[in-house]
Amino acid sequence: MLEKSLGFGGPGMVEGQAMQVLKERDFKALVDNHPRAIMLSTPDARIAYVNRRFQSVTGYPPEEVLGRAPSVLSSGLHSPEFYQAMWQSLNDSGRWEGLIWNRRKNGENYPQWLTIYPVEYHGQRLFAGVFMDVGELTAGDERLASLAYYDPLTELPNRSLFQEFLKARVSQRKPENSCFAVLYIDLDFFKSVNDLHGHDCGDRVLQQAAACVQSVLRKGDVIPRLSGDEFAAIVELGDESELPAVCQRMNGIFQAPVVVEHREYFLSASVGAAVFPHHGETASELLQNADRAMYTAKLAGRACYRIYSATEGAQGHYQQRLSEALMASLKVAPEEFSVVYQPQFDLATNAMVGMEALLRWRHPGLGQISPADFVPVAEQRGQIHELTEQLIRRILADLKNCGIGHGKGMHLAINISARQIADGRLESLLEPFFSSIRATGWIPEIELTETHLMNLSRACLAKLKGFGDRGIKVAIDDFGTGYSSLAYLHALPVNVLKIDRQFVQRLGAEDGDSRIVSAILAIAEALNLEVVAEGIETETQRARLRDLDCHRGQGYLMARPLPLAELALGSTSRRI
Structure with a gap:
């Protein structure tokens, strides 16, 4: 039945049998x-x-299109392959639905959500095209609401609709000397706004942030809210060289505070970008690679x-x-982990x-x-935390199985992430x-890297001091690679400095390296700290450190x- 094919049948509607009694x-x-435009061909x-x-959407009165080919509405942006796939879907499943760019009578291109059905009417096979302009958000549009194409908070397209936009854009013919990019925009520190001021305030900040994103880009660029504090954009470029300036403007718009009800909220944005077709030839590849580039921006310090870089992308894929693999191994394959011990002299x-306990992982597939x-x-x-749990379990199992005897003041060091202190x-x-360690006469020691140790809060530093009060040594690992001031170093609850191997390995080759190590030792002596040199590989290095x-x-x-x-x-008096 034509009427059922056009969407008048189904649950909640008048049943097909009742519809049959309606006169033509x-x-x-x-x-x-x-409420939807309908065209039969x-x-x-x-x-x-x-x-x-149909006329209100396309601008064409019936008398100007009847008898003409539907291509009169074509924007010319889609490739022949796009239409071939459309007809293939119609032949295979009897239906095609998706986003397509068409052109109004006045020449304006617009995004259209189109559904095509083959129908039988009065013994004649026709095709029914039912469509709407997805650029027009109308609260009374039942179909639009049910498909949830727009984010109700910011009134931007949501992830589902954006993916359709992106698929359509990828399928378009490529004008010479032009390209487009996908931006992935993540607001830094937005979670703290929600935590401190509540979700109602957070929603208003998001609305203003969405306006900031829109202000950077042009009217024709497609901007969705993907989820939470993540946005994206399809940015048309005359040339790929224009992209850095676009990204810089996006970062720059958040250098000023976001103002909501006369109150300032400070955010920043991490932005990743991928260019079609160099960084992906499909919609999913482009969005994924823009996301990876954004994550690289996060790691680079945010803001x-x-x-996208293929090298960085491969690294992100590997990570x-x-x-x-790590999550799976920690949960179901603890036997893949072991501990080796690096003696200290x-x-x-x-x-x-x-000795320093070092965790090792051998994966059956990754080696x-x-x-x-x-x-x-x-x-x-x-x-x-789960990795540290595995380290502790393995050490305790080793101690039980091997029996190391009484340590008589020997050190056993493990590495802890500064992120775990809180x-x-x-x-x-x-x-x-x-x-368990103290019961054997050994002295437990925990090592934290200098860079992370410098960023600990007062509460975390108090926890470290508590460890020291209970006889646990605290060591700064990789000392010399961070930026500790003497005043800050003096305030840290540490007992040991470990000289980073990069300074040790150059001992004897450059006088400057000897002076750096000598300076570290002088600092340690002034602060009553013990010093451990790591990475000793030559007799010259050992002799110089002894001197x-x-x-x-x-x-x-x-x-x-x-x-x-x-x-x-x-x-325990083993010598070399």
Whole structure:
């Protein structure tokens, strides 16, 4: 039935059997007064009928289109492949629905949501096209509301509609000397607005932020709200060289505060961009690569932009794969993790005085994975606590199985992420571990990198001081790579400085490197801190560190990291 094919049947509508009793003129009246534009065309591509709404959307009165080909409405933007796929869908499933760009009588191109059905009417096969201008948001549009094409808060297209826009744009013919880019825009620090001021205030800030995004771009650019505090855009470019300026304007608009009801809210934006077709030939590739570029901007410190790089994209893909594998392994395959122990030696006597426990991960598919790869991924993606749990379990199992005897003041160091200090779960995880270590006569030691340690809050520093009060040494790892001031260093509750290997490895080659190590040792002496040099690989390096009165050292020259069972710990006075 034609009337059912045009959407008058189905649940909540008058049943098909009842519709059959309507006279043709009554049915025609229903079609003419339908809120959607309707066009009927013949199999030989001639327009046979249009309703009243058709003229208000397209600008064409019936007498100017009847008998003409539907291509009179074409914008010319879509490729032949687009229409081939449309007809293929009609042949395969008897239906096509999607977003298409068409042209009004006045020459204006506009986005149209079109549904096409093949129908039988009076023994003749026709095609019914039912469409609407998705650029017109009308609250009374039942179909539009049910499909939820727009974000009700900002009145911007939502993710679903944006994806249709993007698919349509990718399918368009490519004018010479022009291209387009997809921007992915994430508002930095928006969560704090919600947390501090409530969601009602957050909603108003989002509305104003959406207006800021729109103010940067041109009227013809498509701007959706994807979710939460994430926006996107399809930006038409005359040339790819225009893109950096667009991204800079997007960053710049948020340098000024967002003002809502005379109150200022400070945000910034991380922006990622991908250019068609260099960074993706499909809608999903472009959006994904723009998202990856935005994430790179986040890692670069926020409030900046990044244009997609294939190298960075491959790295992001690897990190995502690594994150997924790590999560699975932590949950169901703990046997993939092990611990090796790097001995530390007194540089004056060459006696072993401790060791650093290092987590290792061998994945069945990815092989042996460097901690330099999986630890940052765990930190960035919220898996670091579970990783530390695995480290502690493995150490305790090793101690139980190997029996290291009484340590008599030997050090056992583990690495902790500074992000965990504020985690309430850390204390309950470490306290039993420290108790076990102290029971054997060993001194527990935790290492945190200098860069992260500098950003800890007062509450976190108080927790570290509490560790020190209970006999747990706190070490600054990779010292020399951050920017600690002497005043700040003096205030930190630390006992040990670990000189970064980059300074140790150049000892003997440059006088400047010896002076840097000597300066670190002088700082440590002034602050009554012990110093450990890591990465010692040559006899020259060890001799120079001994001459400079460095206390402890570790490195391949003296011992490589080994499983606990392979370390000769029967005598804790082991010498090299």
